[in-house]
Amino acid sequence: MTTGKWAERLNPTVRDIKPSGIRRFFDMASEMKGVISLGVGEPDFVTPWRIRESSIYALEKGYTMYTANSGLPELRQEISRFTADSYSLTYDPNHEVLVTVGVSEALDLALRAVVAPGDEVIVPEPCYVSYQPCVALAGGTPVSVPTRGEDGFVVTAAQIEAAITPRTKALLLCYPNNPTGAIMPRAELESIAELCASRDILVISDEIYAALTYEGEHTCFAGLPGMRDRTILLQGFSKAFAMTGWRVGYALGNADFIGAMTKIHQFTMLCAPITAQMAAIEALKNAREDMHRMVNQYNYRRRLVLKACREIGLPCFNPGGAFYVFPDIRPTGLTSEEFTERLIREEKVAVVPGNSFGDCGEGYIRCSYAASVENLTEAFKRIGRLVQRTP
Numbered sequence: 228m229t230t231g232k233w234a235e236r237l238n239p240t241v242r243d244i245k246p247s248g249i250r251r252f253f254d255m256a257s258e259m260k261g262v263i264s265l266g267v268g269e270p271d272f273v274t275p276w277r278i279r280e281s282s283i284y285a286l287e288k289g290y291t292m293y294t295a296n297s298g299l300p301e302l303r304q305e306i307s308r309f310t311a312d313s314y315s316l317t318y319d320p321n322h323e324v325l326v327t328v329g330v331s332e333a334l335d336l337a338l339r340a341v342v343a344p345g346d347e348v349i350v351p352e353p354c355y356v357s358y359q360p361c362v363a364l365a366g367g368t369p370v371s372v373p374t375r376g377e378d379g380f381v382v383t384a385a386q387i388e389a390a391i392t393p394r395t396k397a398l399l400l401c402y403p404n405n406p407t408g409a410i411m412p413r414a415e416l417e418s419i420a421e422l423c424a425s426r427d428i429l430v431i432s433d434e435i436y437a438a439l440t441y442e443g444e445h446t447c448f449a450g451l452p453g454m455r456d457r458t459i460l461l462q463g464f465s466k467a468f469a470m471t472g473w474r475v476g477y478a479l480g481n482a483d484f485i486g487a488m489t490k491i492h493q494f495t496m497l498c499a500p501i502t503a504q505m506a507a508i509e510a511l512k513n514a515r516e517d518m519h520r521m522v523n524q525y526n527y528r529r530r531l532v533l534k535a536c537r538e539i540g541l542p543c544f545n546p547g548g549a550f551y552v553f554p555d556i557r558p559t560g561l562t563s564e565e566f567t568e569r570l571i572r573e574e575k576v577a578v579v580p581g582n583s584f585g586d587c588g589e590g591y592i593r594c595s596y597a598a599s600v601e602n603l604t605e606a607f608k609r610i611g612r613l614v615q616r617t618p
């Protein structure tokens with residue numbers, strides 16, 4: 228909430244948006260020495276060298292200008308090829324692919340393209356911190372559907388059906404999930420797909436963590452029967468290729484959606500940075516091995532932190548994807564915020580309180596395991612010490 232002298236003159240929607248709950252703990256961490264941060268959702272790897280090198284060459288050759296609004300044609304072709312290889316889904320690079328400034332921009336564009344004032348967007352929670360504010364900024368109303376650790380944070384078609392009203396326009400999905408790491412059983416996604424078709428609901432599917440799936444195969448929502456044309460699929464380079472700072476992602480969908488999103492993008496962003504686009508071409512063409520190497524590392528660390536949780540007595544369900552664990556801290560008798568605050572003050576470990584991702588995240592903390600094995604081992608030793616001091 229903004230409360231200063233000019234607050235009354237602000238757009239009320241913007242004024243009333245609460246700042247992310249994560250900020251306060253990051254600020255505390257940045258003022259202290261010796262903090263191990265498991266807070267940020269960012270790979271600890273540097274972007275693979277071949278990707279960095281390709282953009283250095285691009286700069287040397289003088290690639291410093293705008294690109295087409297929808298992105299470099301070669302990049303759109305590579306994205307189309309990568310999607311066909313991964314999910315046997317084809318998108319026309321000329322009309323059905325839009326290169327964006329990260330998935331962040333793609334999400335904003337997708338929502339602004341489809342949401343009209345008063346429309347409702349169903350958002351299963353816990354969810355990425357941007358979803359609710361972005362729906363509100365697009366003029367819509369987010370409708371939360373809570374999920375539970377006891378159910379593996381899986382959302383069911385029945386829960387979604389119960390949240391549908393005559394104003395429901397879209398469903399916003401994110402699997403593998405941030406913050407829980409949950410993946411969805413294919414059969415449940417199929418039931419959700421049938422529901423969306425029968426109730427004429429659009430789907431925005433944020434699959435930024437798709438490549439980071441450790442248990443079974445990732446199900447691409449757009450690949451389910453009848454879903455390709457009613458789904459806007461969001462994908463990016465930040466997580467899979469360790470490219471958070473480059474700011475490049477993309478949206479795939481039918482030409483009506485992508486055309487509308489391109490309209491907003493051309494008047495607000497023009498295009499994604501050319502060096503990042505050149506780097507993204509290299510990533511898709513030649514860095515898939517690097518991606519697999521990083522994914523294997525994350526999987527190793529996932530097992531390590533799950534074992535550490537067991538050893539220190541924090542129940543934690545088995546996350547099948549992304550790079551987060553979401554342990555249940557209720558046995559300590561502390562709230563998520565109390566636990567997080569004590570952990571940083573007493574043991575110098577930064578994590579994120581689960582309630583930052585929705586009310587149903589209360590009683591949990593999010594720990595990113597995109598950190599070195601050494602830091603993870605030390606961090607869980609410290610978390611264990613705090614747990615021992617609680618009831």
Ligand code: PLP
Nearest residue numbers: 268329330331355405463465476
């Ligand atoms: N979607 C989810 C679920 C995320 O976790 C993140 C970043 O943490 C983003 C989107 C933003 O990604 P990008 O860096 O591509 O903007």
